[in-house]
Every structure is written in C-alpha cells, then in structure tokens.
Amino acid sequence: MSLTIENLAVDLGQFQLRDVNLTLETGDFFALLGPTGAGKSVLLEALVGLVPQSSGAIYINEREISRLPPEERGIGIVYQDYALFPHLTVRENIRYGLKFKSRKKSGRKAEGNRPDAAAELIPLLGLGHLLQRYPVTLSGGEQQRVALARALVVKPDILLLDEPLSALDPNFRQELRSYLKKLHAVSGATFLMVTHDFAEALSLARHAAIMAAGRIEQHGTIEDIFRRPTTAVVADFVGMKNLFKVEFSAAAARCEAVEFKIARRPEPGSGFIAIRPEDLILSKNPLISSLQNSFKGRVKAVRSHGFFYEIDLIVKTLIFTAVITNHAFFDLNPAVNNDLYLSFKATAVHIF
Amino acid sequence: MRKETFLWLTLISSFIVLLFVTVPLLRMLTAPSFASLWETIRDPEVYRSIGLSLYTGISAAAICFVCGTPLAYLLARSEFRGKKLVEAIVDLPIVIPHPVVGIALLGLVGKNFWLGRLMHEIGLRIVGSPAGIIMVMTFVGLPFYLQAAKEGFASVSPRLEAVSRSLGASMFATFIHVTFPLAWRSILSGIIMCCARAISEFGAVIIIAYHPMIAPVLMYERFQSFGLRYSQPVAVWLIFVCLLLFLSLRLIGGSSRRFESRGRV
Numbered sequence: 001m002s003l004t005i006e007n008l009a010v011d012l013g014q015f016q017l018r019d020v021n022l023t024l025e026t027g028d029f030f031a032l033l034g035p036t037g038a039g040k041s042v043l044l045e046a047l048v049g050l051v052p053q054s055s056g057a058i059y060i061n062e063r064e065i066s067r068l069p070p071e072e073r074g075i076g077i078v079y080q081d082y083a084l085f086p087h088l089t090v091r092e093n094i095r096y097g098l099k100f101k102s103r104k105k106s107g108r109k110a111e112g113n114r115p116d117a118a119a120e121l122i123p124l125l126g127l128g129h130l131l132q133r134y135p136v137t138l139s140g141g142e143q144q145r146v147a148l149a150r151a152l153v154v155k156p157d158i159l160l161l162d163e164p165l166s167a168l169d170p171n172f173r174q175e176l177r178s179y180l181k182k183l184h185a186v187s188g189a190t191f192l193m194v195t196h197d198f199a200e201a202l203s204l205a206r207h208a209a210i211m212a213a214g215r216i217e218q219h220g221t222i223e224d225i226f227r228r229p230t231t232a233v234v235a236d237f238v239g240m241k242n243l244f245k246v247e248f249s250a251a252a253a254r255c256e257a258v259e260f261k262i263a264r265r266p267e268p269g270s271g272f273i274a275i276r277p278e279d280l281i282l283s284k285n286p287l288i289s290s291l292q293n294s295f296k297g298r299v300k301a302v303r304s305h306g307f308f309y310e311i312d313l314i315v316k317t318l319i320f321t322a323v324i325t326n327h328a329f330f331d332l333n334p335a336v337n338n339d340l341y342l343s344f345k346a347t348a349v350h351i352f
Numbered sequence: 353m354r355k356e357t358f359l360w361l362t363l364i365s366s367f368i369v370l371l372f373v374t375v376p377l378l379r380m381l382t383a384p385s386f387a388s389l390w391e392t393i394r395d396p397e398v399y400r401s402i403g404l405s406l407y408t409g410i411s412a413a414a415i416c417f418v419c420g421t422p423l424a425y426l427l428a429r430s431e432f433r434g435k436k437l438v439e440a441i442v443d444l445p446i447v448i449p450h451p452v453v454g455i456a457l458l459g460l461v462g463k464n465f466w467l468g469r470l471m472h473e474i475g476l477r478i479v480g481s482p483a484g485i486i487m488v489m490t491f492v493g494l495p496f497y498l499q500a501a502k503e504g505f506a507s508v509s510p511r512l513e514a515v516s517r518s519l520g521a522s523m524f525a526t527f528i529h530v531t532f533p534l535a536w537r538s539i540l541s542g543i544i545m546c547c548a549r550a551i552s553e554f555g556a557v558i559i560i561a562y563h564p565m566i567a568p569v570l571m572y573e574r575f576q577s578f579g580l581r582y583s584q585p586v587a588v589w590l591i592f593v594c595l596l597l598f599l600s601l602r603l604i605g606g607s608s609r610r611f612e613s614r615g616r617v
Contacts, residue, residue: 069523
C-alpha cells in the first residue's frame with residue numbers, strides 16, 4: 001500500500017511540524033533521517049494517530065485515514081525500546097493483535113481462510129523456542145524480533161520503525177538488519193524507518209527523507225540525498241560526502257570508470273561505498289606509499305571554512321570532496337583546474 | 353569522622369522512631385490474657401461490630417474502586433486546565449478534621465436539608481445505618497485509593513497503549529488488556545489502603561451513625577464505661593481480622609504478577 005502525506009501540520013505548543021509532504025510507494029522501504037529533535041518521532045506518532053494533526057491529510061492508497069482512530073488505520077509501529085507487554089508471554093505478545101483483527105478488518109482483506117501470520121513469522125524470526133518466556137528474560141535482539149512479529153502478525157499496510165536498531169549491541173544490529181530485510185521482502189508491507197544512522201539507511205532503504213526542525217528538508221532516492229543534497233542542512237547532516245553506487249568484484253568496487261580497492265568482502269545486498277572527506281590525502285605528485293587507492297584528479301572547486309578547506313576533485317567522471325587543513329592548503333596551493341593526486345587506504349572505504 | 357557521627361545519629365533516631373511505633377502496639381497486643389480474648393470474641397456485640405466494620409470497610413473500598421478508577425486513570429493520563437484544582441479537591445478528605453467530615457455529611461443527609469428529607473421520604477435511611485457508615489468511609493478512603501491507582505496508571509508506559517491500539521485494540525480494549533493488568537498491583541494496594549483507612553475511621557462515623565456500632569465505636573464505648581482492660585481485647589481482634597483480610601487480598605491479587613519475579617532471574 002502506498003502512503004501519502006499531504007501538508008501535514010502538528011502543533012504541540014513548543015514543537016511544530018509544518019508542511020510535511022511525502023509519498024511512499026507500495027512496498028517501499030523508506031528511511032526518515034534527521035538530527036535529534038527534528039520531529040521524526042512526532043511524525044510517526046501523527047501517522048499512527050496518537051498526536052492530533054492541526055491540518056493536512058494522510059492517505060493509504062486512496063483511503064484517507066487522518067480522522068480514524070489508531071486501531072482502524074492499518075499502521076503498525078515498532079519502538080526502539082520494543083514496548084513489549086511485560087505481563088504477557090512471547091506467544092501472547094505476538095498473538096495480541098489477532099484478538100481484535102478477526103472482528104474488524106475481515107471486510108477489508110479477503111484472505112481469512114489462510115493460516116494466521118504468526119505461524120509464518122515465528123519460525124522466520126527464530127522465536128519458536130522463546131514462546132513461553134516473558135519479555136524481561138529476553139535479550140534486546142530477541143525482544144526486538146518479538147516486537148516485529150507482533151506488529152506484522154496483523155498484516156499492517158504500513159509498518160513504522162522508530163530507530164529499531166539503535167538500542168541494540170552492534171553484533172545484534174547486523175543480525176536484526178538482515179531480519180528487517182527479510183521481513184520487508186516477505187510481508188509486502190511498506191516500511192518507514194526513523195534512524196539517525198546512515199549505514200542503516202543505506203543498507204536497508206530505497207528512498208529517504210531528511211528532516212530538520214519540524215520540516216522535510218529533502219526527499220528522494222538514498223543516492224540522491226547523499227550525493228546531491230539540496231539544502232545546507234541536508235549537506236551538513238549527511239556529512240558522508242564521497243558516496244558512490246558501485247558493482248563489487250573480489251577485492252574491488254567499480255563505479256563507472258573508477259575502480260576502488262576495498263579491505264573487506266561486502267555483505268550480500270551491499271551496493272554503495274563511501275569515503276569520509278578527511279580520509280582523502282591530496283598531494284602534488286603521486287605518493288609512494290602503502291595507500292592502495294591513488295587517483296589523479298582535477299580541482300573543480302575550492303571552499304574555505306575558516307579552520308579548513310574543502311576541495312572538490314574530478315577523477316574521470318566522479319567528483320570527490322576532500323577536507324584539508326589550512327597548513328596543507330598553503331603547501332598545496334590548489335587552484336581550479338590544477339591537477340592533484342588523491343590517495344586513501346582501502347580500509348577508509350566504507351561499504352553499505 | 354564527621355560522617356560517622358552523622359551515621360550514628362541517623363541510626364539512633366531511626367531506632368527511636370521504630371520503637372515509638374512498635375512498643376505501644378506490642379504492649380496492647382500482649383496485655384489481654386487468652387481467657388479474656390476468648391471471652392471477648394464469643395460476645396455477640398463484639399463479633400457483630402467487627403463484622404460490621406469489615407462489611408462497611410470492604411463496601412467503601414469497592415465503591416472507591418468502581419467509581420474512582422476512571423478518575424484515577426484520567427488524572428494519570430491527561431493534562432487539562434484545572435487539574436491541580438481537581439487533585440487538591442481529591443485530597444481534601446485527608447486534611448479535613450474527621451468530625452468536620454461527619455458534620456458536613458450530616459448537613460447533607462440530615463433532616464435539616466431537602467436531600468436528607470427526600471431520602472427519608474423514600475425510605476432510604478442514612479443516619480444511624482450501615483449505608484451512612486459506608487458513605488463516611490468512602491469519603492475518607494477515596495483519596496488513598498485514588499492516589500495509589502493514579503500512580504499505578506502513571507507507571508504504565510503510554511507506548512504500550514500506543515502499540516496496543518496500533519494492533520487494532522480500541523481504547524477500552526487496551527485498558528482492559530494492557531493498562532489495568534499492569535496497574536493492578538498498585539490498584540490492589542490502593543484498595544487495601546482505602547479499606548484500612550475506612551475501617552479505622554471513628555470521628556466522622558460517630559456523628560452519622562453511633563449505632564449500629566462499628567468496632568472502633570464499640571471500643572470507645574467500652575473504654576468509656578468499663579475502662580482500658582475491656583477495650584483492649586476488642587482492639588486485638590480487630591487488628592487480627594484486618595491483618596488476615598489484607599494478607600488474603602495480597603495473596604489473591606498478587607498471583608497475577610508471576611512475570612515480574614520470574615523476570616528478574
């Protein structure tokens with residue numbers, strides 16, 4: 001199901017959401033990024049129907065849901081702190097929504113004779129051995145899997161994920177990320193995930209929007225947002241400037257005519273690399289060093305930021321942005337159309 | 353060194369406070385002989401008064417539970433203009449002197465007021481009846497119930513309610529399946545507090561209903577007419593029966609909280 005948000009505004013006194021316009025296509029995985037306090041969570045709560053909107057409309061496909069109570073919207077939510085019902089077992093948590101679904105939504109979806117989704121989700125999420133346990137006895141990763149199963153059991157049209165991975169240990173995070181991918185593929189629901197982690201957004205989402213101070217600053221494909229920020233706020237927030245969509249081979253990644261040496265094998269499904277501007281080393285002559293990536297480029301633009309300079313460099317068809325100190329700037333003395341060499345370690349290449 | 357002196361001071365004063373509470377109670381509990389206790393409980397006047405105390409106290413707590421729960425939920429969950437005022441009103445019965453409570457209620461249901469006369473006309477006796485006692489007890493017990501229930505509801509994360517609703521449960525279903533079970537322990541504490549407060553009420557009750565006699569009134573009368581020795585056994589029995597009541601309430605009500613003790617492994 002597609003989700004359309006039109007001119008949504010929420011007024012919470014000290015905080016306001018204004019002019020929120022977004023469209024999520026059917027089956028999309030959409031990331032909502034932004035600094036803390038940008039209003040991402042408020043937007044989710046407005047979508048669920050927990051905070052009143054002062055104007056605007058929300059549609060699922062053609063159906064307007066803005067005036068419906070939360071239980072009739074068909075929007076599920078998974079919170080960062082899992083929000084499992086502590087007085088119910090894992091099984092009771094997962095099956096919670098089924099009690100209410102049978103009565104209400106049967107008219108809307110004509111698939112009543114299929115076995116219920118719990119039977120599919122429990123093995124898919126590896127929860128079979130935990131069904132009798134109470135939530136407090138589970139690890140963070142297990143709790144989050146239960147929360148996902150509970151939300152998906154009622155087959156929501158849209159699933160909202162409020163920073164689903166940020167409370168987890170790093171090693172659980174990777175595991176849950178792959179579960180999220182799997183669930184998105186299997187459930188067919190449209191996912192909207194709030195995050196402040198680029199790696200999460202890049203590895204999971206197709207489209208994204210950046211939010212700041214209660215407004216949507218930019219939305220589009222992930223690649224567009226990272227490579228072509230339209231506002232200073234987005235550029236600042238995105239930070240990771242050198243982002244390229246690549247094809248991977250054994251120990252290299254290729255984007256157009258440029259081949260990058262990479263230090264580790266990409267995970268299945270990866271499709272991007274990124275290099276931080278401060279990891280790029282510029283020099284007048286080719287460096288004789290152990291740096292595995294070295295390219296010749298031409299200076300396209302030079303920008304002063306007071307304590308440092310930003311240099312845009314064209315390498316074949318790609319544009320790189322490097323950050324250098326004032327001291328290095330006076331050594332190199334780069335001017336537009338000068339040739340410079342650009343080097344960086346294979347380990348500086350981040351893979352998403 | 354200074355810190356140690358301070359620690360000793362706190363220990364000593366804590367000990368004094370604890371003694372102050374326990375010694376008089378122990379003295380009273382051990383004063384009557386078994387023979388006099390046995391004789392007292394066979395006295396119909398005594399067991400009737402204790403029974404009436406229990407009956408009216410439990411009724412008052414039940415009324416507070418049924419009628420007070422929605423208000424407690426509202427106070428825990430919503431912000432509105434005048435909420436502070438509502439909270440102050442709810443706490444009034446705690447700060448008003450007990451005889452004043454009795455006088456205020458008597459002014460309402462007594463024969464000098466139309467409401468009292470109306471009730472008398474239709475045969476509803478408040479003054480000098482168990483109904484009047486229950487009314488007084490509800491009045492004084494309500495703040496204790498509301499406070500505990502409100503805290504119980506406030507401790508349930510609104511997120512759990514949000515999730516429940518997003519899963520298709522209406523507000524009412526969410527209250528029944530999530531909020532109430534999670535707040536139950538506090539609610540039960542509130543019921544017990546309210547019940548205890550109701551059973552201990554004396555000053556307001558004697559103004560509305562000296563007869564039929566609840567246990568505290570009987571104790572007072574025996575103390576007045578026969579002296580300390582005759583009121584002590586009644587007090588011991590009342591304490592004993594109340595402890596039994598509250599203990600069994602805890603045992604019955606506590607069984608639904610398995611998940612917590614099991615959780616903390």
